[in-house]
Amino acid sequence: MDSEAPQTRHLPSVPPRPRRVAFAGTPDDAVPTLRALAEAGFEIPVVVTGAPRRRSRRGSDAPSPVGAAAADLGLTVSHDPADLAGRGADCAVVVAFGQLIAAELLAATPMLNLHFSLLPRWRGAAPVERAVLAGDSRTGVSLMALEPTLDTGPVFWQHEVPIGPADTAEGLRELLASEGATRLAASLAEGLPAPRPQSGTPTYARKLLPEDRRIDWSQRAAVIDRQIRVGGAWTTLEGQRFVVRTGRPADSPPGAASDAPPESAAAHDAAPGTLAGDVVATGRGVIVLEVVQPAGRGAIDAHAWLHGARLPDGARFG
Structure with missing residues (x-):
């Protein structure tokens, strides 16, 4: 200066x-x-x-x-x-x-x-x-x-x-x-x-603004992972705010040895933001959801949320 x-x-x-x-x-x-x-x-x-x-x-x-x-x-x-x-x-x-x-x-x-x-x-x-x-x-x-x-x-x-x-x-x-x-x-x-x-x-x-924490699913999984690790990363689902409390990237392509869940193969071929079980497609790689917070609710394990959410096939984050 x-x-x-x-x-x-x-x-x-x-x-x-x-x-x-x-x-x-x-x-x-x-x-x-x-x-x-x-x-x-x-x-x-x-x-x-x-x-x-x-x-x-x-x-x-x-x-x-x-x-x-x-x-x-x-x-x-x-x-x-x-x-x-x-x-x-x-x-x-x-x-x-x-x-x-x-x-x-x-x-x-x-x-x-x-x-x-x-x-x-x-x-x-x-x-x-x-x-x-x-x-x-x-x-x-x-x-x-x-x-x-x-x-x-x-x-x-x-x-x-x-x-x-x-x-x-x-x-x-x-x-x-x-x-x-x-x-x-x-x-x-x-x-x-x-x-x-x-x-x-x-x-x-500079201080983080809400838009700094908003997930752009067209970005690489590694970039989104960093947003999640900062805290308060959010997106939308069916028009409502949805916070991803914790998650992890699983960047290995289908067929490669990895700890990614089976749904990751389908997510790799889907449009960014598309849910396949607890896996979300990104611009490159996938994010595995762990703890989430839907609108109006407290933090919840992703598997438990999915069990009760009854989402349609092809559900997609905004």
Whole structure:
């Protein structure tokens, strides 16, 4: 990005061994870091998180996962980012906060950010999901100095994690959150290394929209599999929304040795989106359905759903 370097010159440096550490974060992914800092004995003067909100249709307002964890730890909770700079902290740690930190706050208190990617690849809101969708072979977690510009700060360290063919975005986020939390707490206790500017070509991980999760059955099975592993992949059946919770590709052609069900041979010759038992035809290869969620229902095993659905021959997803 333009003007990255000038914006970093006037920001305060993080002390090598801070002891009084403010914290900002909101979702489940941020909770392991908060707990790791508390367990390591750091003084946490304030935890800034999103305000309580309703998390189900019939429920009352509830605290964010970080807010609930902070209360459990007996820590002071705030919903005002300005408190990150107003509690005498040596620095602040930010993990999946969900809000941009104002430049004047960054100028007042040095801040670290734990980001779930190998920066500068996948700067932005959905780095793990974008890595899976892109078919990346690896992801990771980076500890960087926070800057006013989006995920541009110098990096103290990175930890790489391979992305396996069955890894989901949810599972990878849990792993990165856990390993990142442990490494962050240890590096603050042992002393931070000197940060290095990011190197490489940046890519940007914009937030996923509903259309990013909509399945195009004319795509290859491998592409659709990645959508399913990101979570929330959906299509339509008989004009209604239909979510594929879990499934797997079976790309072997008819007659080849594979673990594909017998229906896959028929699906290979069918139009994309056509159902043959629990197998769906794609532009190349097939997807075997495992757990699905029809409109108005909870998640259900694909075999059980098919047994009760009584679909006509040649039924096809939209």
